Amino acid sequence: MKAYGIPLIKTRFAKTAEEAVIAAEEIGYPLVMKVVSPQISHKSDIGGIKFSLQNAAEVKTAYQDMIEGIQKKLPDAYLEGVQLQPMLSGGKEVILGMVHDPTFGPMLMFGLGGIYIEILKDIQFAIVPVDEREAREMITGIKTYPLLAGVRGEKPSDINALVDIIFRVSNLVFDFPEIEEFEINPMMVFEKGKGALAVDLRLILKSDM
Known part of the structure; x- marks a missing residue:
């Protein structure tokens, strides 16, 4: 996408709750968290998206809740971690x-x-x-x-x-x-x-x- 000049939203990847907090501080709040897994295409269907996270505590809790919830629903899915992106307003x-x-x-x-x-x-x-x-x-x-x-x-x-x-x-x-x-x-x-x-x-x- 970048090679073809297609504009992308700022995105950070995290494998742990601690990495997610660090990435969130770099991006700024509020932000969105999305699960990353080769077995999950439509993230919202299985609770793989969290919106409007406002601080580090919410990011940490959202990461833990998301991973644990998906593991219960899809125990065979390989969860690589999460993506963090800023919440967009307007548009x-x-x-x-x-x-x-x-x-x-x-x-x-x-x-x-x-x-x-x-x-x-x-x-x-x-x-x-x-x-x-x-x-x-x-x-x-x-x-x-x-x-x-x-x-x-x-x-x-x-x-x-x-x-x-x-x-x-x-x-x-x-x-x-x-x-x-x-x-x-x-x-x-x-x-x-x-x-x-x-x-x-x-x-x-x-x-x-």
């Missing part, structure tokens, strides 16, 4: 991903994140690779685009930043055909001129490469 959630179509090959997918993707299924697809025009059309093509453009006095989101990120993700998945699935969810996009940040990433490699 809107979008989802950006890639799936393989049997006919067309790798296809990019874009839509608003959160409840919009789950309830409205409001997404746009484009065949990889995309150029800047196609990337912009993916954004403006969703039904909920007015929410990004700014409605009822809201400031518009940074569409140009999203266009640039879509273009970069397109290049990434095009250059590496061994990627089977790729998903940034959420990508937080802020108001115009303030950019966007990838917050969480899921990547699956082909098993036959």
